[in-house]
Each structure stands twice: as structure tokens, then as C-alpha cells.
Amino acid sequence: MPELPEVEHARRSLEHWLRGATLTVAVLHEHRIGRGTTARAFGRALLGRHVLGVERRGKWLRLVLDEGFLFSHLGMTGKWVRAAPDDEPLRFERARLDGKLRGRTISARYLDPRMFGSLRVAKEDLPAWRALGPDPLHDGIDVDDMLARLARRSGAIKPALLDQSLIAGVGNIQATEALFFARIDPRRAARSLSRKEVAAVVRGILRSIKRTLSIESGPSITYVEEPGAKNPFLVYDRGDEPCPRCRRPLHKIVQAGRSTTFCSHCQR
């Protein structure tokens, strides 16, 4: 689930729930999620702190406190959900933050079955946060900069788009969808793209992210990963289905260990 649109959705939720609040409960149930931050350090650093805001860069979240930060990465299966303060721990709950504001308490629970996510307290920005490339939503992507950086690569364009130091927040789905919008074959050498083609990829990334965001933050608040929810993407996970553009069957391949779906007729 979590690529840039899902993380942005989580950011908005956390900001809505916790901004301005004082943390009255801060528990790390599963120490492995701390990635070096112990359960003890987690509670000590967060209890009594005020949440000034919740920010996002790429797939990372940064809760800005009156003293220090809490960094949250959702990994592959992480999500923040709201619960009642007296609710028991939910299934797969790995951490909990309760915030009190004007006499009302909101309990935010961090769920993560596979535990690839992380929750770390820090006084300064994490190296992983600092290493992120431009965020498509609030920095924008400079075409000439992208062209120059792609020219230094030897591999294919699709795996290159997953490099978080190139563009922050693009994951396997967004990269797959963006290349379909841009009509670029995912197997093309990154350095072979013309300026015009790079511009099309950049537009494709923005278009795909905004499209996903509008679907996920729509009035029905549907989550893509919920069982029964139908795949909202144009080509991702649609191997052998007809191309939405030309109706020829889509192909599924594996690049750098990640699956890619594309139309060999429309994408050149």
C-alpha cells in the first residue's frame, strides 16, 4: 500500500488527529520497528511532547515536536489508524500514540503486519531523510536535472524511477503507471530518453500520483489494499488483461526483482 499517495493520506490523517495535541501515551509494542530506538527511549522522548505538525517527504513522515522529531516509514504494510483510547491493541498493532487536545483524546495506532516499517525518534534529520531527492508534490521535478541524472545511469528507466535519491516517493505502482501515461517502454535504457521523453515521464509521475491521491482521499475513503476493493490502476497488476488504450494484452515482466506491467505496442 504505501507509496507517496498513501503516505500523504497518512500525513493528513495524523495532522488532523494530533496537531496541537500533547502526547499522553507513547508505546512501542514491537521493538524491531524502532530500528535502534528502544521502547524505553520511544516513551521517554515522546511522552508529554507537543505535536507541532506532520510533514512528508517521499515515503517518509516526520512528526515535528516541540523537542525533536518522530520519523515514521510505513514500509510495505504499515498504516496509521484512529481508535478509541480505551480500545484494546488492534491486530498487528506495533505502536500507539495518544494525543490530548482541549480535553479530547485521540488514539492513533500504528499497524504493520510485515514490520518493514520503522518509527524512530531523533533530534536531527535521519540520513535516509536527508538523502531523498525532490518530492514531486512540493518540490516539483526539474526536467533538465532529471535528464542529466538519467544520463549517468546504465540500467533501465523503470528501476531507476524507484531510486529515492532521484525522485522521492515513487514506488513500483507509480513507476509502472507513470511509464504507461508517458508511453515509454520500461525496459528502455534510462540514458536513452530524450528531453521530451523525460518531460513525459515527469508529467506521467505527477498525473499518476494525483490520480491515486484523488481516488484514495475521495468521499468514500476506500483503501486500495482492502479485500474486495477493485484494482484502480490502469496497468499495474493487470498482466494479460487488455491494454486500456489499444486492447492488446499487457505484458508482465520482472526488473531488478520488481514486477512491471506494460503495453509493448503503446509503450516505446
Add this chain to the structure above:
DNA sequence: AACGGAACCTGAAAGC
């Protein structure tokens, strides 16, 4: 420097 592959985890779905 930058690439592909394995490792880190668990659950759902598909295969037999």
C-alpha cells in the same frame, strides 16, 4: 558509483 540479488517479515491467494 551504481547495479542486481538476497535478506528482512507475515499473510493472502493460488496451486496441487
Add this chain to the structure above:
DNA sequence: TGCTTTCAGGTTCCGT
């Protein structure tokens, strides 16, 4: 039906 295999939207480490 029940057991086994495959796959999953991310990052990091390691060897090349």
C-alpha cells in the same frame, strides 16, 4: 479440504 508454494506497493546490505 488442507498442505505447499508464490507473491506482495520498501529499504538495506553485500558482492560485483
